[in-house]
Amino acid sequence: MNRLPSLTGLRFPCAAAVFLVHAWLFTEIFTDQNIADAALLLGPLGMTGVSCFFLISGFVLAWTARPGDTPARFWRRRAARIYPNHVVVWAVTLAVLTLTGAAATGEAREGPIPVLPALTNLFLVNTWIPTRDYNAGVNIVTWSLAAEIFCYALLPFILPLLRRVPAHRLWAAAALALAAIWTVPLISLQFQGPPIAEADNVPQWQFWISYMLPAARLPEFVLGALCALLLRAGRRPPLGVPAATASIALCLVPGLALLPFPFIPAAITAAPLALLVLAAAAADLDGHRTWLRHRALVYLGERSFALYLVHWPVILTINQLITAPGHPLPTALAVTALYAACALAAAWLLHRTVEIPLYRRLATPRHRPRGCLQSPACPAASGTAPRCVVESPE
Numbered sequence: 111m112n113r114l115p116s117l118t119g120l121r122f123p124c125a126a127a128v129f130l131v132h133a134w135l136f137t138e139i140f141t142d143q144n145i146a147d148a149a150l151l152l153g154p155l156g157m158t159g160v161s162c163f164f165l166i167s168g169f170v171l172a173w174t175a176r177p178g179d180t181p182a183r184f185w186r187r188r189a190a191r192i193y194p195n196h197v198v199v200w201a202v203t204l205a206v207l208t209l210t211g212a213a214a215t216g217e218a219r220e221g222p223i224p225v226l227p228a229l230t231n232l233f234l235v236n237t238w239i240p241t242r243d244y245n246a247g248v249n250i251v252t253w254s255l256a257a258e259i260f261c262y263a264l265l266p267f268i269l270p271l272l273r274r275v276p277a278h279r280l281w282a283a284a285a286l287a288l289a290a291i292w293t294v295p296l297i298s299l300q301f302q303g304p305p306i307a308e309a310d311n312v313p314q315w316q317f318w319i320s321y322m323l324p325a326a327r328l329p330e331f332v333l334g335a336l337c338a339l340l341l342r343a344g345r346r347p348p349l350g351v352p353a354a355t356a357s358i359a360l361c362l363v364p365g366l367a368l369l370p371f372p373f374i375p376a377a378i379t380a381a382p383l384a385l386l387v388l389a390a391a392a393a394d395l396d397g398h399r400t401w402l403r404h405r406a407l408v409y410l411g412e413r414s415f416a417l418y419l420v421h422w423p424v425i426l427t428i429n430q431l432i433t434a435p436g437h438p439l440p441t442a443l444a445v446t447a448l449y450a451a452c453a454l455a456a457a458w459l460l461h462r463t464v465e466i467p468l469y470r471r472l473a474t475p476r477h478r479p480r481g482c483l484q485s486p487a488c489p490a491a492s493g494t495a496p497r498c499v500v501e502s503p504e
Contacts, residue, residue: 116390119407124159131156141436168334260324295372320372
């Protein structure tokens, strides 16, 4: 089977969770404090969505790895996938910040835009520096791309090692990756310091190590790759998609009640998310339909990378036009709908005019046979399928 549409569809709920977190938690959109406090419950769901992106990325890149591929060719395809969209959105966001006087986080800016944080964000190395200015950069959501770039850099060397693991030991290897994920928050708890503004009472160092440090997200990427190897070896997950989805809540609710913040970004939900990714991919391979294969979810999932990049700049821009910081619930929901409509339109435009044509142009050297280009319209390039299927751009 050449397509894994359930994994494509899974990408959109992840992106939607991140969108709602930024729309409701970063904007002071609600005047009713009780509603604002209830909206805080979305925070862990956004982090869970980001963690799922890392797992899906590791899975897809291990699943689609080409025999005889070289690191240079792999890195070229990944750069062609990431940087065109990122550079365009970075430049537009920089212009918005310059014209409006806003900071990257949406607050009023004092002084000019910091040059070094902006440049390190452009080159996706800003999250290696544990300060708020650098982590925010220009487009705050691109911190996760810095982690992805780090994982891409190492995958050509890690994947051959993972392939040497005997099939009967792959579950044990996955357990080791899971243990590494749980080790990250344990390490972060050894660090103290002043709290970060976006997370009350969480020291900046703990927040950075457990959430933004690129090396700390590598175990999730590896776990995703091991899930792909498990399916390649004929293994199947113990749970189907509905049960795996429910298991996320069953782990998240008690985890939030019992564990401190550093366990929220990945540790609490890593195991159920891995089961969900496995279950979704296995269902597609076995020809079983899932709710994640709905046509609308697949369509939106194919554009989820563009949506992820543009949604915060869109929210920030609209907020500069709507001066009141808070709204009653009906108005806040209408503003949220405006955010969503504008973000989806911008994502469609970016996907169509930048992501697809520039990937085609840049991913493969001109002198090489055309063959399978893995364009963004191809499921493998968009993180959704095990093999490249040559298709039209749309």
